[in-house]
Amino acid sequence: MNILGFESSCDETGVAIVNTEQGLLAHAVHSQIDMHKAYGGVVPELASRDHIRRVLPLTYDVLKNASLTIEDIDAVAFTAGPGLSGALLVTASVAQAFAWSHDLPTIPIHHLEGHLLSPMLSPEVPEFPFVALLVSGGHTQLMRVDAVGQYELLGETLDDAAGEAFDKSAKLMGLPYPGGPHLAKLAQGGDPNRFQLPRPLKHSPNLDFSFSGLKTAVLTTLRKLEKEGEVSAQDYSDLAAATETAIVDVLGYKSIKAMKQSGLKRLVVAGGVGANIHLRSFLEKQMAKLGGEVFFPPLALCTDNGAMIAHAASERVKAGLVDLTERNYSTRIRTRWDLAEI
Ligand code: KG4
Ligand code: ZN
Numbered sequence: 001m002n003i004l005g006f007e008s009s010c011d012e013t014g015v016a017i018v019n020t021e022q023g024l025l026a027h028a029v030h031s032q033i034d035m036h037k038a039y040g041g042v043v044p045e046l047a048s049r050d051h052i053r054r055v056l057p058l059t060y061d062v063l064k065n066a067s068l069t070i071e072d073i074d075a076v077a078f079t080a081g082p083g084l085s086g087a088l089l090v091t092a093s094v095a096q097a098f099a100w101s102h103d104l105p106t107i108p109i110h111h112l113e114g115h116l117l118s119p120m121l122s123p124e125v126p127e128f129p130f131v132a133l134l135v136s137g138g139h140t141q142l143m144r145v146d147a148v149g150q151y152e153l154l155g156e157t158l159d160d161a162a163g164e165a166f167d168k169s170a171k172l173m174g175l176p177y178p179g180g181p182h183l184a185k186l187a188q189g190g191d192p193n194r195f196q197l198p199r200p201l202k203h204s205p206n207l208d209f210s211f212s213g214l215k216t217a218v219l220t221t222l223r224k225l226e227k228e229g230e231v232s233a234q235d236y237s238d239l240a241a242a243t244e245t246a247i248v249d250v251l252g253y254k255s256i257k258a259m260k261q262s263g264l265k266r267l268v269v270a271g272g273v274g275a276n277i278h279l280r281s282f283l284e285k286q287m288a289k290l291g292g293e294v295f296f297p298p299l300a301l302c303t304d305n306g307a308m309i310a311h312a313a314s315e316r317v318k319a320g321l322v323d324l325t326e327r328n329y330s331t332r333i334r335t336r337w338d339l340a341e342i
Contacts, residue, residue, distance in 0.1 A: 001074045001317065004062075004098075005310025006055065006091035009083025009111045010137070011042045013054040013091070014306030017066045017073070018314045024121060026065035027307040030054045037176050041167075048086035055094050062306075073104065075324065077313030080108035081334030082138070088333040100329040107313040107322055108331045112139060112339045114308035115270040117148070117315055118297035121307060126266050126295040133255045135279075136271030137163035137178065140251075142207050142258045143339065145268070148319040153340045154258050155207025162247055162273045165211035169218045169243045173236055183240050184276055190234075190241030195221050197246040199253075207258050209250060218243055244278060252282040256290070265292035275302040 002025070007014035016027030032050050036042050063069060078095035081088060092108075099106045116132050119125075129146045131154070140157040160168065163180055170179020175186065197217045200210040221239055225231045251273075259267055267287055273279065274296055287294040301307055316322050 002068060002072055003075045003077050003107065003310050003313045003317070004059070004073045005077040005109070005306045005313055006095045007079045007111070007114070007304055007306045007309045008051040008055065008087050008091040009079045009081070010087060010304060011036055011047050012304040013051045013058060014304060014309065015055065015058040015062045016306035016310040017062055017068065018307070018310035020314045020317055024307050024311065025068070026062045027305060027310075028058045028061045028065070029305045030058060031303075033178065040171060040177050042084070044084045044086055047084060048090055051087055051090035055091060070102065073102070075099075075105045075107055075313065075317070077107040077109050077310050079111045079114065079309050080331055081111065081337040083111055083335065085333060085335045088335070092331065092333045096329045096331065103327070105322070105324045105326060106328060106331060107316060109309045109312045109316075110337060110339055110342050112141070113151075113342065114312045116143065116145065116151070116268070116339070117312050118270050118301050118308040119268045119295040120315070121301055121311055122295065122298055124295060126268050126293075129264055130266035130268050130295075131255070131258050131262055131264050132268040132270060133251065134271050135162045135251060135269065135273035137161060137167065139271065140209050140211070141339070142254065144262055144264070148315045149321050149342065151339055151342070154262070155209065155254065157209040157211060158201075159210050159212035160215070162209070162211060162251055163271070165214050165247055166243075166273065168215040172215065172218050172222060173240060178272075180273060181275065184244055184278070186237055186240040187244040188237075190237030190239070192241040192245040194238040195242040197221070197242050199246055199250050202250050202253055207254055207261070209254060211247070214243065214246060244276070248276065248278045248282055251279060252286060255283060256286050259287070259290060259292060265290070267292065267294045269294060269296050270302070272303045275299055
């Protein structure tokens with residue numbers, strides 16, 4: 001069975017085809033980063049308009065690359081939330097109109113479920129149950145995953161997401177949007193120990209996070225440096241290294257705590273921040289010490305894409321969670337949507 005999947009919850013337009021037996025057949029992503037860069041962040045109205053421009057050409061590309069035609073598609077999946085309303089509406093409308101015109105079932109997908117199951121698109125597939133660390137621009141959560149559709153929230157951020165902490169700190173350092181990868185690059189030549197940044201909630205008894213104080217600490221440090229004279233390239237590098245280390249330290253520490261508390265041996269990391277090399281190597285080392293394993297999505301599928309949406313739909317079909325005889329073309333998008341609700 002071939003599932004065509006769409007994603008447009010934020011600033012990437014993604015389209016993919018997953019076959020329930022053969023896996024990912026083709027996928028294509030268009031990132032709007034260059035367009036939003038000038039504004040230092042995502043401009044929702046521009047995002048929606050660009051999704052409209054990109055979605056059909058990407059769909060034709062994906063069909064061509066998979067050597068399929070529209071007639072070969074058996075179901076249509078799309079991100080139903082959470083995300084920006086105008087952006088979500090684009091592929092939700094295209095997907096449902098397409099499914100309606102071809103009398104196909106639709107499979108609405110929770111964006112975070114897409115991220116959560118995306119490590120299964122790697123050659124090394126994690127078995128259930130596992131703990132998942134979801135770290136994107138909008139979310140930071142630790143979940144226990146017992147099976148497809150069985151998710152229990154273990155802890156989450158009380159304010160900013162880890163990606164947001166990267167992005168906001170990077171912005172203060174004058175780096176382009178989205179700041180995470182730029183900050184990580186700048187940190188390469190820096191001394192992570194020169195500045196001591198806070199690690200809020202690191203030792204709290206639960207598995208929650210808090211990152212909003214970090215950008216304030218970065219700002220305070222910068223102001224202090226500015227008062228002392230011109231901020232040098234080395235100062236910026238050292239501050240970037242301290243910021244990255246603080247975020248990775250808290251994420252890593254809490255993830256390992258979740259492993260110990262749950263008694264599980266497999267950790268799955270998903271979402272854009274999962275591309276961070278230091279986070280990866282910290283978790284690899286710590287999980288090896290625990291006699292466990294850590295799984296990541298392929299690097300190209302860490303950030304938003306259609307493959308994870310089509311794949312999540314495929315897993316839901318295989319788990320018997322989708323009624324393929326149903327024809328519902330009026331699914332509403334949800335800008336806010338708790339994953340534990342599905
Ligand atoms: O999952 P994602 O593509 O989008 C959301 O659904 O939010 O994640 C994007 C986030 C951004 O905050 C970006 O700065 C961050 O992931 N990111 C990174 C790295 N690559 C992307 N953060 C730290 N280090 C990286 N290498
Ligand atoms: Zn995402």
